[in-house]
Amino acid sequence: MQLSTIRKGMRVRIEQLPQGEMRSQFIRIGLMEGVTVSCLEKLPGGTIVLGLHHQEVALSDELASAILISRL
Amino acid sequence: MEPVSTQHRPHKHLRTDAIPTDPLKPKIVLVGNPNVGKSVVFNYLSGLYVDVSNFPGTTVEVSKASYLGYEVFDTPGIYGVSSFNDEERVARDIILNGDVIINIVDAVHLERDLFLTQQLIDMGKRVGVVVNMMDEARRQRISVDLELLEKELGVPVIGTVAIKRKGLEEVHELIVRASEGIQNRALHAELHRMLSTVGSQGEALLVLEGDAIVADRHGIPPADISRREELYIDRRNRVNRILQRTVSDMETGKRLSAMLGRIAVSPLFGFPLLAVILYGVYLFVGVFVAQDVVEITEGRIGKGIVEYHIKSWVARNAATTVSIDVLDAEGDVETSRDFRFPDGTKADPGQWQDLREFRDGHDIEFGFTYDNPWLVLFFGEFGAVTMTLTYLVFLLLPLVLGFYFALSVLEDSGYLPRLATLVDRALRVIGLNGRAVIPLILGFGCVTMATITTRLLGAQREKTIATTILQLAIPCSAQLGVIAALLATAGPQATLIYSAVIFSFLVAVGTIMNRSLPGKISPLLIDLPHMRLPQLNNVTKKTLYKTYFFMKEASPWFFIGALVVSILQVTGSLVRIMGALEPLLVGWLQLPREAATAFVMGLVRRDFGAAGMFHLDLSAFQTVAALVTLTLFVPCVASLMVMLKERGVREGMVIWIGSLILALTVGGLVSQILI
Incomplete structure (x- = not known):
């Protein structure tokens, strides 16, 4: 399933990142395949705030829909 | 070592x-x-x-x-x-x-x-x-x-x-x-x-x-x-x-700053919190600095003391006519008198004494008209020296300090990335990323300052869209004050129509640019720092740096802008431009012919333009049409100059001429529909 379908409070595992330039940027901030993230907030319009260990990262729904996840 | x-x-x-x-x-x-x-x-x-x-x-x-x-x-x-x-x-x-x-x-x-x-x-x-x-x-x-x-x-x-x-x-x-x-x-x-x-x-x-x-x-x-x-x-x-x-x-407990950070991006509380913060910034910059502080610095010190002294010093040895209006308690003109000094004020101490007796103890408005066009150029009504000085030091400086202070507090608190997250979706409609919220908000302070801030946007495309919206549809604080006063007289219906027109125009322009410009919006991927209490000394230092570098960069443009308008005035071009504008104003916008002055003055300082409307006795709908046109109309000369520098001459001119045409078109349509 896509990360964009996540709901607030869910914990999921990142299964697949998109290819290309954004991929390197995801890896840099620690958002990698196999990492567990939780959804801290989901805004109207789909912008997601993810909890990644001690970090909070916000990403637009467009980016989120390119990332595949599995539920834990 | x-x-x-x-x-x-x-x-x-x-x-x-x-x-x-x-x-x-x-x-x-x-x-x-x-x-x-x-x-x-x-x-x-x-x-x-x-x-x-x-x-x-x-x-x-x-x-x-x-x-x-x-x-x-x-x-x-x-x-x-x-x-x-x-x-x-x-x-x-x-x-x-x-x-x-x-x-x-x-x-x-x-x-x-x-x-x-x-x-x-x-x-x-x-x-x-x-x-x-x-x-x-x-x-x-x-x-x-x-x-x-x-x-x-x-x-x-x-x-x-x-x-x-x-x-x-x-x-x-x-x-x-x-x-x-x-x-x-x-x-x-x-x-x-x-x-x-x-x-x-x-x-x-x-x-x-x-x-x-x-x-x-x-x-x-x-x-x-x-x-x-x-x-x-x-x-x-x-x-x-x-x-x-x-x-x-070790497992973390819920802490205040973490909770605040979460609230700031929550759908339920994030927007009310944003409203409270914006209202706080408005009270500080828009009311306290723009009205109370500027009233003292610009009105009393800048015009009343500094400009008056420079002008009367210039008049000592130059042929000058000084006109003084004595104002009553309501600010209306009570009596007026012109004093003529064909050989400068130094040559006629008796009449200078009369002038002083006439003005002392009253609130006055004054004008120095020099016979020598060069003096008019630099020290006259729109004198490049006198007007730039008052404008920069006594009006803009306090405003810019106030805005950068508020911005530094928000920046150091860790709120800005959350703000960008919160509004990202909405701004994408007009082709911008959440980060663009900062220049857009700054625009309500000073469009020139905001135009410089568009640098923080990642892509050229976003810089172009943000600059266009700023130059077109965002009224700066100087102008906002006058607009608010005029709308207060025109009534709630007029206010509603004005706001609706400007807002839908802003959205329309952004949407069209988003659709037509090549490329796409850079997606939001932003890391949210923890919220902390900003430290006063760091905020102060930041505010001073930013203000200093802004003033250093923008001041020459304000001076050049004032000089251009001053030259237009001295050479009589200003009158000709106004004359050329008249048929458009009277026929298309359905405004009195005197409105031309207000429009051309809007070039120098946007608030001059709106202020010129006070004396025109406009109907409520005429006010709406005039204000819509003025808001969309070309920005002040300084922001135009800065735009040309940031966006390049070609793109800058397209935005500038486009805004002229759009302002007259939209303003005229509003007028034709309403009146």
Whole structure:
């Protein structure tokens, strides 16, 4: 399933990142395949705030829909 | 102290030579992710004198200062050394050219920050690491073993609470002790084999990581993108292993700042909180500074004292007519008198005495009309000297200080990235990313200032859209005050129509530009720093720097703008332009012919334009049509000049002429429909 379908409070595992330039940027901030993230907030319009260990990262729904996840 | 140098000096000159540097002084470069407290460390090292300049060919600002025998460079916040955007390209070149890298990392976000640290180490740079925000880590019950981290990285590490200046005294020793860290042997060997074609280990690494610009400088192709990914993943895993050994965290409890940070992006409370914050900023800047403070600085000091004295000093030896209006308690003209001094005021002390008796003890408005056109040019009604002085020092300066203060508080509190997150979706409708909210809000203060701030947007496309919207549809604070007063007279219906027209126009322009400009919106991927209480001394220093550099950059344009209008006035062109505008105003906009003055004055200062409407006795709908046109109408000359500089002459002129045509079209349509 896509990360964009996540709901607030869910914990999921990142299964697949998109290819290309954004991929390197995801890896840099620690958002990698196999990492567990939780959804801290989901805004109207789909912008997601993810909890990644001690970090909070916000990403637009467009980016989120390119990332595949599995539920834990 | 011994000067330090890298072991692998670049054999080719890097583009950083374009920033004036002293080749004899070793260069310390401060590097870190955004919001890690880099600026506090820089302020600590730099003392009072800082040189901020645009990096050549970009609009990214780089600060440089002197520290003992070193040159210290502050770089823009980055997540890694590469070429994903302007900030990264600038930081990359400064890092490549640096002798000692001081890498500032956030104790709470080591997982994110050490990626950059390890990359700097892989570049073969001499590195020292400042682990900042140790207090925040402690509060979040994260413990960082600094000694072990030093061993794992192979470079010296210190812990600080920069904002409270704790531990900063160790930075000096860190600079001296900075060293090359532990690198992957195979990678190190590979990079060294490349040294014959590529200047330094750092550049070699970037070529392997697919940096096309660096590769091009050495005339070789960059490595394939898959190689970058391989290196990134390897680095990420190494960092994760180091973290496992050095950082332990006990489960965190809910804390106030974490809760506030969460509330700020929650759908339920985020928007009300935003409204409260914006209202607070409005009360501070829009009411306190723009009205109370400016009333004193511009009205009493600027016009009443400074301008009056300059003008009467000029009049001492020059043929002048002085007209004085004495005002009653309501501010209406009670009596007027003209005093004529054919040989200057010094030659006729008797009449000067009469003038003083006439004005003393009253609120007055005054005008000095000089016979000599050159004096009119510089000291007359729109005199380039007198008007610029009052405008810049007594009106704009307090406003800009107020706005930058509010912005620095929001910036240091960690709220701005949350604000960007909150509004990202809405701004995407008009082709912008969440980050564009900052220039748009600043526009309500001063469009000129906001136009400069569009630099922080990532893509050219977004800069173009944001600049257009600012120049077209955002009324600045000077204008807002007058608009609000006029709308108060015109009634709630007029206010509603005015707001609806301007707002829908803004959305329409953004939407159309978003659809028609090539490229697409850069997606939001933003890291939310923890919220903290801003420290007054850092906020003050930031406010003063930003204000100083804005004034330095914008002042000449305000002067030139005033000079242009002054020349138009002296040569009689102003009257001709007004004459040419008349048929359009009377026939199409259905306004009285005197409105022409107000429109042309709007060129000088947008609020002059709106203020000119007070005396016209407009109906409610006429007011709406006039204000719509004025708001959309060309911005003040200074913001036009700054726009031409930021966006280039061609694009700037398209926006400018486009806004003229659109303003008259939309204003006319409103008028034709309503009246």
